[in-house]
Each structure stands twice: as C-alpha cells, then as structure tokens.
Amino acid sequence: MAKKEMQSNMSGSKPTASTQQYLDxxxxxxxxxxxxxxSLxxxxxxxxxxxxxxxxxxxNALISAYQSFLNALEFxxxxxxxxxxxxINSYLDRxxxxxxxxxxxxxxMQTQEYIEYIGKLIEFASIMNKTFYVIVPLSSGAAKQGFLSGLSNLFNPATQISGKDKEFDRAREDLYKRVSQVSLSLGSMGLKTLLLxxxxxxxxMYNSYNLNTATPIKIKNIEDLDLAK
Known part of the structure; x- marks a missing residue:
C-alpha cells in the first residue's frame, strides 16, 4: 500500500506541461x-x-486576374x-x-412568424458559413545569420523581433507592405479584404485549435468595408 501511495504521489507531483509550448x-x-x-x-x-x-x-477575366495575382507574388x-x-443571432435581434x-x-405577427421560421431553419438545417482568409508571412531572416550571432537566440529566437520594439516595428512595416500588395491585387478582382x-x-487561433467549441468570429461587416480608406 505504501509503495502504491508513493508512486501515486510521485506521479501527481510531475508538473503538467502547457499545450502552448507545442504551438509555433x-x-x-x-x-x-x-x-x-x-517570423511574422x-x-x-x-x-x-x-x-x-x-x-x-x-x-475568364477573373481567372486571368487570379493568375496574374499569383505570378506577381514574390513571397x-x-x-x-x-x-x-x-x-444569425445579430440578424434575429434586428x-x-x-x-x-x-x-x-x-x-x-408576420415578423414574429418569420423569426421563428428562420430560427428553426438554422437549428435543423445546420447551415454553414464559409470564411476565407489569406495569410501573409514575413521571414525573420534568422537563417541568414552566422552561427555565433544566432547562439543568443538559440533558446528563444522569437526575441529577435518581439523583444526589440524598433526591430518589430520595422519588420511589421515590411509585412504590411506585402499585405497592401495582396489587398490591392484581390481588390482588382472585386474582392474586399479586412486585416484582422x-x-x-x-x-x-482559438477556433482553429478548438474545433468542437468553435464559434463564428465576430468581425465587422465586410460588405461595408471601403478599400479607399
């Protein structure tokens, strides 16, 4: 009995690793x-x-524009x-x-009947909403560093950018130049974009890693987005 209790205590004393350490x-x-x-x-x-x-x-015009968009990308x-x-909770509230x-x-009375009809339709039909995203990357350039200069970032390479505000702001500006290029190219195809x-x-990220409990992301109405701003 004592041996079992000791094994139980030892197993219970082990620290539980956070799942965040397995994320990139x-x-x-x-x-x-x-x-x-x-990288960003x-x-x-x-x-x-x-x-x-x-x-x-x-x-054909859309296909041609999309082909030109892909060919023009340098990243x-x-x-x-x-x-x-x-x-549709917000729609039903309105x-x-x-x-x-x-x-x-x-x-x-007709409005009330319509509200009940839409609510039952969504409940039983399980209508899905598809959301499209474009992820734009910016490499940190860590691979171009020499061996000795990379040793300081060996255990926490993210500090190369996030730990230094000036370097982060500079890299973020370069990233947003790419974002602007992608937005303008998609806009030429009649597609509207919004930066999260x-x-x-x-x-x-939460919805991506918790699919069973994921809910639609609450963002502003993309149809009201004005690319000229």
Missing amino acids: IAEIKQGTIVMRDG RAVLVVSSTNFSLKSADEQ PIQILLQSRKLD LRAIQQQQTNELLR TTEELLEL
Whole structure:
C-alpha cells in the first residue's frame, strides 16, 4: 500500500506541461502573429464571389486576374477556408427590434412568424458559413545569420523581433507592405479584404485549435468595408 501511495504521489507531483509550448506561435500583438522563429504573420479575411453565376467573359477575366495575382507574388501566401455553423443571432435581434417598432398588428405577427421560421431553419438545417482568409508571412531572416550571432537566440529566437520594439516595428512595416500588395491585387478582382485585429486573431487561433467549441468570429461587416480608406 505504501509503495502504491508513493508512486501515486510521485506521479501527481510531475508538473503538467502547457499545450502552448507545442504551438509555433510565440505571441500575438498589434494585429500581428509572432512565430517562435521570429517570423511574422498577418491575416486578411476576404469576401467571396459567386463564380458560377457570372458570364463566361467574367469568369475568364477573373481567372486571368487570379493568375496574374499569383505570378506577381514574390513571397508565399497561405489561403485558408474555415466552415462554421451560421450564427444569425445579430440578424434575429434586428428583426425583433423591427417587430417592436411595428404599429401594424398583422405585420408584427408576420415578423414574429418569420423569426421563428428562420430560427428553426438554422437549428435543423445546420447551415454553414464559409470564411476565407489569406495569410501573409514575413521571414525573420534568422537563417541568414552566422552561427555565433544566432547562439543568443538559440533558446528563444522569437526575441529577435518581439523583444526589440524598433526591430518589430520595422519588420511589421515590411509585412504590411506585402499585405497592401495582396489587398490591392484581390481588390482588382472585386474582392474586399479586412486585416484582422489582435482580438480577432486570438479568436481565429482559438477556433482553429478548438474545433468542437468553435464559434463564428465576430468581425465587422465586410460588405461595408471601403478599400479607399
């Protein structure tokens, strides 16, 4: 019995390792993902277009523009698609507000029936919402460093950028130049883009690593986005 208790105590005394140490992400700040190797990532959420409803000429123009976009890139990008169950709570809240403002009793009843219909439709049909992202990277250039200069960052290479504000700001400016190039190219295809903030990046990472409990990311309406600003 004593042996079993001792083994139990020893096993219970072992520190539990955090899952964060297995992630490649060092931190997220100022709308930028800092990787453990010191490289940076920015994430754009991109609107979609209904390709099948366009004419043959419009489809060919889109394909040509997309081909030109890929050929003009001098750095790699990652295109991410996430499917989440459609969240229409905000839409239903607006309908309820409209219902309360209705002075016509018949219109109020019809609005209530419509709210109930939409709620049941989403509940039983499991309508999915697809969100498209473009991830823009910037290498830290750590591979170009000499052996001796890289020793100081051996155990925590992320400090190469994140630990020095000036270097981080300079690298972030270079990253955002790439983001601007990608946004303009996608805009030429009629697609709207929005750069994710720190809070939105945290939600994206949480949803990506917690698929069973993931919820749609709360971002501003991309259809209201003005690229000219």
